[in-house]
Amino acid sequence: MFQPRYCVIRRFSIIRRQSSWTEGGSAQLKKISARDARLLPQTLTGKTNSLQIALNPDVAKAIGNNILSLHIPNNIRRVAKNQLLELDKSKLHSIPKTPLEIDSHIATFLLKDYAATLQVLTDLKNRIGQFKPQRVLEIGLGPATGMLAFNDVMGPEYKCKEKESVILSGIEMQKRAKILLSRQYSEVIAADTEMLNPNDEIIDGDDLIGEVKTKKIKIRTKLRSDLPTNKEYDLIILNHQLLQNSRKFPLQVDENIHKFLKLLAPDGYIILIERGTPLGFESIARARQLMIRPEKYPNEAGKIPRPYLIGSTTKDDESNADYHLEIIAPCSHHGSCPLQTLNPNFYELKEGTRLNYCSFEKSVKRPKYTIELKKGKLLATSWTSESYDTKKHKDLAGSGRPHGNNFETVKYSYLVAKRSVNDLETIARINKVREESKDTGMCPIGSLGDGTPNTWPRIIGAPIKRKGHVILDLCGSSGEIEKWIIPKSFSKAAYHDARKAHKGDLWALGAKTKMKSLKKINIDKFKEIEKKMIKDMKKEAKKREREISERFNELENSDEKNSTDPVNSMKELSEIYGHYFNQH
Template sequence: MLALRRNSSLYALCRMANNLSLRKKSTSVSEKLTMAQAQMEFMTHEKNPSQGSLPFEMRRHSESFGQLVRSEHWKKKGDLNDSEYVKTIELHPESQMELLPSPFRNADGSFIQGNTSEEARLHPLTLEARVDHTTVKLPDEIAKVINKNILLVVSPDKLRERSALVYQSLEKEQIQKAPDLSLEADAHIASLFLQNYSHAKRVLSELKKRVGDSFNPQSILDVGYGPATGMIALNEIMGENFRPTTKEVYVVGRSNAEMKKRAKILLSRQVCEIPDEHELTKAAQEVVEEVIEDQEAEEGEKLDISEGYTNFEEKEYIGPVDASQIKIRTRLRDALPSTKQYELIIVNQALLTREYSFPNDVDTNIHMLLRLLKPNGHLVLIERGNALGFEIVARARQIMLRPESFESEKGVVAPCSHHARCPLQLGDPNLYKVSNHKHRLNFCSFNQVVERPKYTMELKRGRRLATQWDKGAHDGMGIDNLSKKTLKNLEGSGRPGGNNTESGNFSYLIMHRSPNDASTIAKIESDRAHHADVSQQAVRWPRILEFPAKIKNNVKLNVCAPSGNIEVWQVPKSLGKQTYHDARKMRQGDLWALDKKSVIVKNRLSPANFDKLNRLASTQRKFIMKEKRKKQWKKIVSRSESDFEENPIELADELASDLESSKKYRTEGKRAKFDVNPRTYDGN
């Protein structure tokens, strides 16, 4: 093999020499000597290949490509081919182990500010203005009791069917309804409790952060359709030692007995709801004594609580729970009080019962709640993050502040950065339903992510809640019309790549009622007379309404500004490294406490465009009513002849009642000056 390699090398050298002699007809003596010397060196290297000048000169081109060429001034070290030429750099002995201290950590390695490395790099004002965006998790004890003692009692198919009806009603009506039956209460908890809890916890956490360490309300009232959702969230925020003097819950609805039972069960899973020994009734103490006696009889010896209780594993009970035997600190009211007042009132989606009652129901309920709010107390309003929910919150804000009369009034804690009229408020939720117009109607809402517990994952499996619904189908879902491919994709797939979280939008408002002592009232009147700015610094920071638009060397923030307008603030890199860094880390719902370079004020809807939008809404409403009447008449005409033959009087009475209840009939009756009112006429 070595002989073949040498012969091939000599052959290549001879060809190179022949080519060179062909190119140069006359060769000098010095050139011939140089060529002979090169030939001798090459042949010597072929005989002793290990004595090469470079360690990788005999490698293939693909193996030697990209390797460093050794310099002649490098000193040889060792005998190995790869370590013959080593360049040594001596470091200072002190600088080898010396590390620069981190500007974001203490000497022990803990963060100077914040809980994460991202928060540690923010400006202190940015961190103060930031909202908690962590994923909310429902407590394990509450998730277990919902799954094992509430939902597992119901048939899964019936529960999914009723939950689908809850979602359909919520999409159509845009507001929640009071559940009456036991199955409706279970479906409400399975469908809506998780997101409502996350929204309440997010809003109450912001209230606690804005008020500070002094936040410790001693009298709380929670109002809503759910199982004391606001009270459960407040208990989780305040901790196990939260023991106020008054805790009351009012579940909205005439038939609210079933929901009150479930609220009692959920509240009993929190440590701060366990009553003290002196609060236990005699009957409850007897029940506890009976349980202890039964345990002693079974085990044959007295149970040592100090040593053996930690090793005692209680069997998990699955089935219904008798709520009448549960004792908690929170009182479940049958109606709202008339004279009692509270330091904190939480209203969770309970200001409006019917969409067509807007804004009368909102005005009435707000006036009722304000009578129950103590001076220096807080009112928290939480609604769904749709157009109707935003308009409910905006209407309540307008009723409480009266910005048209008092432009610089103090009272809003969050989310507004001003006390003027809301720049996004239209005053009518039906205007958002108008189609075929060029205006982009935005509303204020925020997003919160919550981790799904086991019962939510079990609920949303299967066809009914995992596929897109066909609204044109007979059942409003179109489950029976699914293709075989869709059904096959759902079978045993486990939703690969899916997250165990879900998100929901909400609108909210936190109001603060000022004290009513003489000195405070005198100061407020003086500020009104001199048009003083009474707002706090944190309230003056703009609220970010959308996620920032990150452009090259620039960040655009769409904010609700202290000026009372919707503005676009531009934060370029030229403002500084810290400001630019913090602007890129902002999220929807945060406050912006640092500087900006330029401002673009967005135009509001002009009065002319507002009138045009109202006309379009009126036209669309008339068209919808006309189509509805056509559908009803088609239903009547398409009846069979047997319907007219069997009950003609009943059918005629039904048609006459529909006609008399129409608006057109009443209008024509007033014009004709009918003496008899069809509504009060009894036939005599």
Template sequence: MLSLNGIKNACPKCSYAHLFTASRQSRQASFSPASLTRSTAPRIQVQRGSYQLNRRCFSTSKSALQEPSDIPGSQSAEDIEKVVREAKQRFRDTLPKGYLSVEEYALYERLYGPPLRETAPEDVGIPTHADMEGQVTRLSDEGTLLRELEGGGFEEVIYRLPFADGEAEEPSISEQLSASEAAVEAVEESLSYIDAVARNPREHEALQRLMQDFKAAQKKQMEDEIVAARAEAEAEQEAYEMKEEEDEVLFDEQDPASPGVEMQVLSGEARRFHPYTLQGRFHGSPVEISLPQTSFVTPIRDLLDRTHLSHVKAAAEAAFGGPGLPTSPSTPEGKKNGQMGGVGLPPDQRHMTEIEADAFLAGFLPPAYASVTSVLREVRRRLGSDWIQERLKRSENAGLSVLDAGAGGAGLIAWEQILNAEWDLLREKGEVKGTQPPGRKTVITGSDRLRHRLKSFLHNTTFLPRLPDYEHSGEMQGEHLDAGDKPQPRKSYDLIIASHLFLKEKQDHYRQAILNNLWTLLNKDGGVLIVIEKAHPRGFEAVAHVRDTLLKQFLLPQNGESGIPAEELNPAFHREREAGHIIAPCTNHGTCPMYKEAGKSKGRKDYCYFNQRFTRPTFYTKMLGNSSNTQGDVEFSYVAIQRGHLKADQRPGWKATEQAFAGYEHSQESPDMQTLPRMVLPPLKRKGHVTLDVCTPEGKIERWTVPKSFSKLAYHDARKSHWGDLWALGAKTKVARSVRVGSGVDDGGKRAEGGKKPRKVEISMDGGRLSANEKNARKERRSKGKRDRQTDLIKEILEAEDLEEREIEREMDGEVEEELRLEEEEEEEKRKRRR
């Protein structure tokens, strides 16, 4: 029941203070003269089906909300202020359409400012306080059973009733929809009611209109759910029939192009491609990722419906660098050469306004989900399903624990899609029981407003304001008064998604501290750390710095790889190295061929990054300003590392490169996918041959050429390959490819000093003053614009005029001196004559 305290108010028509009582057992509004002394405000019963009032006192016309008819023609200032304050208390920061008069709305704006939006039913608690415990309607062909659970409770199971012999066939979709509409009307009639207390007739009419809107929306939602359920059942039936047809055409045969490789040939894609080509793909089929509607798109859209999208778009552009959102996880095509910084609104930001939290949901989460999903699918392919299924099957284990540090909850949604798929496979085999996989989910969110929004669709999730710091925390054992005999176990995570954490830190030692902290949180027995950054040179350098630090300070060298020299060890960060390996995208454990010199490089053109196509939701396209284009791309640099497990194949990199160049098309042994070269650029398709730019297990960037004469199957697969795929079918020729890594360390715009003359400084005494002149000094080279050229021209003209004036003055001075000299000579001659 929605309870609001009323005030004394007389009926405008009969000057009596009426009392309308409401109860859940009776639907009739009762009026008793004896209750007049017990009432201080009119009580109005708002029911799900109807509104019962004293028609002599209150009018319920539909136009009351548009232009209230019960507003007195002349109101005193006290009455106007009272109505405005009651409206603020009832509807908070919203206001129903046409609720206030012109004078009242002017006072409302002066006191509280303009309302955020029109009042919705949930703003006055109608969905929350409505009695929703009505009987659930079942379709005519559905039944229910109660299944006993392990804990002693019961679970309701819905099943479909089979048709008996002689009965009619299943009704058509139109007949089912008509039956569904009748069921919806029956459910609407059986719905119970809610109670609300109104202070005046105007509030009653506003509540009545909101209840009608809620009823209409609920009816439409129930109809959509029934139609969606029918469509889903038809799709499942169609998929089942198609699977039965495909099972009939399955046959086992020996592939003539691959002797020694026994496989199951299918009609379709698997029959046209080599199995190793399919296993080495980076993108799935189809290439475009569809965002989950139920668990991701719909909850965000419902949260954004409370505010107009134009306000959310303005806030998103202010937070993510302007139109196109260049500082969001996805960078638009025309703004990749701009400011190469991190994301504009990270989820661990401590303070966010309401509109900034909405802008984060609309502009950050969709591309972040696409990039994390792409990386998680690649990690799952390279590690195999056993990495997840073994942990799910352990009875003593509570499932897998995951930490989303930087993706703002998008990483947890992407992880749930993969985890549920593995859980369904195990449940079909009968190895596990239950509907939901066990596990622990944690996300880093610094803002309370963002946390309140995320927890509406991230269920059973722990929210932390910052990363736990186990690196600098002591053991709670022994000397502490509140410590026990044994140290408390520290939390560890099987999967850590570190998205956009390192690029925002400018100093290397800050990045080192974050990496140390993440490594202490990672499970020592097979935990996986994923680092994702934006796809530009600075983002790649942040990921490459993490990779280089892990290989040199954290992980043991692989077989055949050289370790770090003793003189390069940093005693401040030196630790005991342990087993581990890089899962993706690198297939080598040496120095990255695109990151030979640590630090920022000026003019870097070649760097390692990948892309993922995804379907844009409607609200995200409106954030970008292009509602017609529903296809988007996100580019990112990443690295995935597993702790505690060495790579299965310990062959040296040069040997793995030679075998991959020879190809596994006719090989008797299956290759390890983590020892194959990876395409770092899209393939170059020419007539009769295909050129692939690959990063080899030896740690080099090479260009492999696959002509049609080398192998028809390899040529076909090379033409159909994509950027990021692993290549197992070899090539005919290869050459080293030069990598444009820039001009060394970026010194802030100064020119490099290599090959230049040494700088010299001459010190001299000029007029008793010490002066210094520098020789061979660098000159600033700046391109001059039109205004600068005009300024230089004016300066040259003024200098020329000054020079001309000085020449004229010098000539005039010479003439004056000559005249004085002549006058002096004449006077001297006159004096001589006088003598």
């Protein structure tokens, strides 16, 4: 039996190196590089965090030393491979159950979930300035991944009144969450810091490797396995929580978003993060549609907070609703999403492979435990010696990824919404603005909205750089996908900034040529294709059913029992009953 080298039986003391992540974490994300210093102020305002993200080093070390070290490495790789295959098949994360599955889930998925959440939180904090939520709720499958990212964004000195993390993977995952959260200084309880003796600090290095007795760990975040009731939070972070069964789309999304919005306090923010896949995007788009009901306001420009009717106390009269929501990011408008198809199955069709969807990417540095996880054949990308110098690397063929990168890219879709306060003055102001802008129509193609960053168009594709000009694909305040061309003759400064732009940035410098994208989703066409495909599948199923019934009748009515080969009969019966089992 595999035995760890050491067994840590006392609670972690994390008073050591309390400023190490301040230098490399949230503070680092605020730094402006020499390259960015040349950008215009508007460009800097609309720019997302472009620095590569790295996992908190103390958290990464705890994962390697106190979680993954308890298993034989190849066992983690084997389970991780199965989890990735299952994710590829079902398109959704499944709840890990056994300790090995839980630790494999942490090794495989925590890094990307952390990077996506950290990026969204960082951009939100930079955008709104005074971002100091006092009641924070995080919900996910992992070990409080959203709370780990929140603590690092806010810094080690920031203290909330209340932090709660709903961990849906059971008590074993909660134990891992305790270990990882205890590595962050902001989780240390004040009374404990007074009791700590400098001699109790954990020694730097990899000396302490093994199991941690989590009962002795005390942290600020309250860990729970169920959703709280009759409480409200200033910030809610949801990681992969909109949909648990793809067959229940969109009903399950509707039920879940309503359940979570009940917990959002006035003036609070809710963050939805899903995988950057068609299903993840459509889940986000459906939640957005339910929040602001763009189909009810087809001619309304800007981003006026919309009444959330399901959560409203007065469902009959929208003007009296006290529950309003505004989309903060990534959308530049409150119109219908121009990329939403309302049906994730369309992307599976041959004709749907070129459909675009809204997702973003972020580079995250691989910590030591992830690099070690990728070693070997199980999780390696297949390669042959033909790809390399045969003299140098012939002995390495098929043995893994000897020249793999030390970073990986996370692809995610997200939404940030804000609930308005409930006072009569605010509600009256919202209603007045809506009445004044009634039937004004959406902003024209090429518009910068109302001129504030909140309505600037967002770059949704990698900028296309050509000699003398740059082409940007944007989601504009017009509610359409637009194509803007910025040549050098338009403005040298704008041309320079366009060449330095990234997918996800807001663009405020205009362009010489602005046009609506020629790509258009023909929903009716896809509905007809899907309808025909379902019809063909039913026809094929009936044909198969008829063939199976005929074979069964032949076996049942056969009088030549002695001449019947029992082996073939068993095979026939197995196939017949197997067919009926799969059908039901």
